[in-house]
Amino acid sequence: MSFISVVTPTFNEEDNIKDLCLKVENIFTKLNIKYEHIIIDNNSEDNTSQIVKEIIKKNHSVKLIVNNKNYGQLASPVHAIKQSSGDAVILINADFQDPPELIPDLIQSWKDGNKVTLLQKEKSKENNLIDILKKFYYWFLSKISKVKLTQNTTGSGIIDKSIVDIIKNINDPVPYLRGLLAELGPKINVLKFNQPKRRKGKSSNNLFSLTDIGILGIIKQSKVPLRFMTISGLLISIFSFACAIIFLLLKLFLWTEFEMGKAPLLIGLFAISGFQILFLGLLGEYINIILLHVRNLPLVVEKERLNF
Numbered sequence: 001m002s003f004i005s006v007v008t009p010t011f012n013e014e015d016n017i018k019d020l021c022l023k024v025e026n027i028f029t030k031l032n033i034k035y036e037h038i039i040i041d042n043n044s045e046d047n048t049s050q051i052v053k054e055i056i057k058k059n060h061s062v063k064l065i066v067n068n069k070n071y072g073q074l075a076s077p078v079h080a081i082k083q084s085s086g087d088a089v090i091l092i093n094a095d096f097q098d099p100p101e102l103i104p105d106l107i108q109s110w111k112d113g114n115k116v117t118l119l120q121k122e123k124s125k126e127n128n129l130i131d132i133l134k135k136f137y138y139w140f141l142s143k144i145s146k147v148k149l150t151q152n153t154t155g156s157g158i159i160d161k162s163i164v165d166i167i168k169n170i171n172d173p174v175p176y177l178r179g180l181l182a183e184l185g186p187k188i189n190v191l192k193f194n195q196p197k198r199r200k201g202k203s204s205n206n207l208f209s210l211t212d213i214g215i216l217g218i219i220k221q222s223k224v225p226l227r228f229m230t231i232s233g234l235l236i237s238i239f240s241f242a243c244a245i246i247f248l249l250l251k252l253f254l255w256t257e258f259e260m261g262k263a264p265l266l267i268g269l270f271a272i273s274g275f276q277i278l279f280l281g282l283l284g285e286y287i288n289i290i291l292l293h294v295r296n297l298p299l300v301v302e303k304e305r306l307n308f
Helices: 017-031 048-058 072-082 100-111 128-144 161-168 177-184 207-221 224-254 263-295
Strands: 003-010 034-041 062-067 088-091 116-124 157-160 188-195 302-306
Touching (some): 017 034, 017 100, 034 048, 034 072, 048 062, 062 072, 072 088, 072 161, 072 207, 088 161, 100 116, 100 157, 100 188, 157 161, 177 207, 224 263
Parallel strands (some): 003 034, 003 088, 034 062
Antiparallel strands (some): 062 302
16 A cells, blocks of 8 residues: 655744645545655744644644754755655645645556656736746746756655655755756656645745745756856957957057047946856856855754654
């Protein structure tokens, strides 16, 4: 008989976590499948972990990991996946924007032989502007990525144990799960759904955190920014050299009184300076990733764990 691990990362989800655990329990009871539900809490500032501790007293399938601090929404779920013991792992968020009702469909997809099935948003009841920006980002990242990435997916879905075992042996301090799954090579199936609004509470995501994840995805999955810097630098150098030669010829042979003025020089200086700042920033992002790997810090440091 199959044994399924469900992983739910949380941060300040006291309004949702009890309902989610009950919903997951009811689904697996109907399916008659044994499961474990690993809640990994990013050191919430509310009563999330206390509520889970009360749930564990009644439901021994629920397990809890409390992180020492907030390690972000990328490291925490991957750490929990590494602690799982199921034949497959389902990653699902606590805010009900990944509908638990899709769990039977995910399990069926896995039973049909799909090693990885990710939830793919067709429509969303999120803020329209944010949804449009996300869709554009997913499209852009898929175009520049070195591997084929699924669009409008976040990593939520089901992963077979054979892939989980590989992930357990990967020491990546800043794991970008959907990119990592694509790099490991299995054909990724998608389960399309319409994303509902967050049920209760307030999302911890903001423009800064979304931008941070977006930049990380580009840096981790593509060498295009590096190529862009190299080619742009070459083109700017050629253009600057050509302008200098043309200006010198005009000055020496055609217009002895030729005076270009300061405006074009200032415009050129600001343009080149802007490119330099952009390139230094991109280089800094790549160097930061290298530094994190060199330091070899643990993905997550746990404060406590229960029911393992």
